Amino acid sequence: MARAPGSGRGGPREGGEGGGRGRRSDREGGRGQRRDSSIDREESEIIDRLVDINRVSKTVKGGKRFGFAAIVVVGDQRGRVGYGTGKAREVPEAIRKATESAKRGMIRVALREGRTLHHDVIGHFGAGRVVLRAAPAGTGIIAGGAMRAVFETVGLKDVVAKSVGTSNPHNMIKATFEALSAVQSPRTVAGRRGKKVADILGRRDDQVAAEAAA
Known part of the structure; x- marks a missing residue:
């Protein structure tokens, strides 16, 4: 008796295996989508602050080449913060590079009650020297310049800070990060x-x- 096409043992088995592989790949794709959504959610929670942008020049044969150097601070306002620098021929590209660099180097800071520091701390970097002090509720952020951007992105709501060294934003931010890294719960x-x-x-x-x- 002639068998109908596809009625042999090979037909259904091949079809079943193919269907199983398809369903497994769908499940893997679903897990990948969930991971991507969680990463996107974390990225959306991070805020950034442009601290300073400076025009730089390089003298070459035939004239000068101008570019821009940016420094950016990023944080999730829940204890994680980072800073980065970037250089490019255009301002948007310099900011993008600085933002990516800041996200790669984020640190976690121990906060008391999610609003202030656990204790007073001093930070040094080069000619930069900063003093950070814990403050009671309702004090607010008493700081200026580059330090205010760091405190806003890390999530500090009550803090008193003073810069007693250079006003260079690069050294001020690095000294501030050294101080925040020394905070212990x-x-x-x-x-x-x-x-x-x-x-x-x-x-x-x-x-x-x-x-x-x-």
């Missing part, structure tokens, strides 16, 4: 010393009370 200090957070905070409160009584 009580949990981190307690874990390093093998103690409880209450012990660290209690000792600090006793010292503050003793100093106030004196």
Whole structure:
């Protein structure tokens, strides 16, 4: 008896395998889409601030070539912040390069109650020297220039800062980042010393009370 086309054992098996591969690829594509959506969501939460842009020139045979150098600060306003620089012949391209560089070098800063620093800290870089101090609720951001852009992007709402060195924005930002990198939460200090957070905070409160009584 003649078999109908496609009724042999090879036909349905090949079709089934092909269908299985298709469904598996669809699932893989779905996972890839979910990963892409999460990455896009993280990118959309990051804000950027243009701190400074400077026109630079390079003397070559036959004249000068002009370009632009930009410095940008980015952050998610929840403790992550970064800065970057970029150079290009046009302003938009310089800003784009600086933004990409800033996103690659983001750091995490420990914030108290999501609004201020855990303790006072000093940062140095070159001729730049900055002093950052924690502040009570309602103080706001008391800072200017490049430091304000850093505080806004990292998510600080109450902080008092002072630059006592150079006013160069590059050195000011690098000194500010060095200071923010030195901020430690009580949990981190307690874990390093093998103690409880209450012990660290209690000792600090006793010292503050003793100093106030004196």
